[in-house]
Amino acid sequence: MNNSPKLILTDIADYHKLDVYKANGGYNQFRKALTMQPDEIINEVKASGLRGRGGAAFPTGLKWSFMPKGNDIIKYLAVNGDESEPGSFKDRQIFEYNPHQLIEGILIAAYAMGITASYIYIRGEYHKWIDLMQKALDDAYAAGLVGQKMKDTFGTNFSTDIYIHKGAGAYICGEETSLMNSIQGDRGYPRVKPPFPAQFGLWGKPTTVNNVETISTIPAIMKLGASEYAKIGAPGHPGTLLFGVSGHVNKPGVYELPTGTLLTDIIYNVCGGVRGNKKIKAIIPGGSSMPPLRGDEIEGVRMDEDSLKVLGTHIGTGGIMVMDEDTDLVKVTLRIAHFYHHESCGQCTPCREGCGWMEKILKRIAKGEAASSDLDLLIDVANNIEGNTICALGDAAAWPVRGFVTKFRDEFEKAVSQNRVFVAPNAVHGKQATKSNLKFDNQMKYSPAI
């Protein structure tokens, strides 16, 4: 496991500093890119098999090829560092430990697509990491690696600008069209697609949106060559991935590992196993919007999109959340539902209302006021959100709720039946009796506590 390639989170000390990055061959991959035709680079990225690291695992080279060709029109690149998916904390490592590889990746992408300016969108909570990224960017500008001066530095006609845009606490801005609206100074409402960003993006101009990790991988692909890169990890989803492991493991953190690594290897060998040697009850493999896996089905599971898809879930952002046997899954599901209800932008009725309903029903289950039929209602609500909204937040809310209720139906049934409080009608003049205000004396006669 220690021999696995480190393409992004290297072991080199002070790699975040420009001189160290340059001393280790930094910005040479962009120099190499300049000797190639833009289309050659896009084909190289296509051949590498690189798939987006932001959640959807869409082939990056293909996405780049959607952009109109030529340098005579204004085009933008938005680099998504909103990183607001619960359980995801990988891009932060790039801002802190390898910002120049991100900048170099942007330069290569900008040259390949003829980009006028790029915006790195970083979530507002990352104040410190925005400062670190800004420092790296300022250094790169000062060294003539970005902006007008790069024409002299690299002896080329091509120049491009890179800016940082600070978010302000909205999960939805990780959605590509919402992110673009946010950069433009609007509320972060997702846009209806089509038109797709490559046709009508930032300020109506062709735009590509890529994740921070995706772009940071580009220099590594240029260095290794597409065919070598494609040999790393799972064939259908190659390369290394920054897995963020959290929850009940002994050593949580971000680990760069080849795709297709066994989930059990990650948990037991890399992360030192489960706290207190407990059994695993559930795992969310790719951030909180992905359907969970049961603890008894993780044996032999490989962490790449194709393998997880077979199991009805996805790689997402590679945020693995581990829950031990003592975890109250009703509480976890309620917390997830609360999150999506809070973060729904409110544009589409199925999501705005449905997320609220899912939270309400789950609250009822947790409080012991639900019936078994509420579990079916919950799944029904989830089914009616999925696919009926402008953006994927609706799916992101529906999948984990439906996943938990379906995969752990026994636990939810138990929660319903064990916590069930029989409502004493009209106990206190129509006030509904609950567990807390209803007391039984020895003769089993109820007497209201109020």
Place this chain on the structure above:
Amino acid sequence: MDIAFSQEEIEKLEQIKTKYPEPKAALMPALWMAQKKWGWISPEVMQYISNLLNLPLAHIEGVASFYTMYHKKPMGKHHVQVCTNVSCMLRNGDKIYEHAKEKLGIGHMEATQDGTFSLEEVECMGACGGAPMVAINEDFYENIDIESFDKLLDSLK
């Protein structure tokens, strides 16, 4: 109090505008600058920014209210943000939040009377590997428990 940016801040904002093809995009950075200066986005601040950027007041309100990090009321000197999302909850983040409510005697988005502390139950802040986490103003504190949380808060008084 007169609401106005200093000359230096105005110049900074002009500099920010050059990053974007349209000046409207400078709104979020302007709101960040305003929050840094005045602590929160008051109706007067919104009116000022509306005039400054030549944007409708309704648009400023719309944006300021959409993003949770812009405070629409005054917060404490130390804004305590406790994450209770799944990764933190699995490691007792919810208990730390309950404890914080009790200790400070305030609830979500409330400030203490003396204005020293304010509390917010936040969604995932991207520090899941160091869960449970608390952020105070712009600083992250990871792997905390009730004891270290108390120490941290007491050190700020």
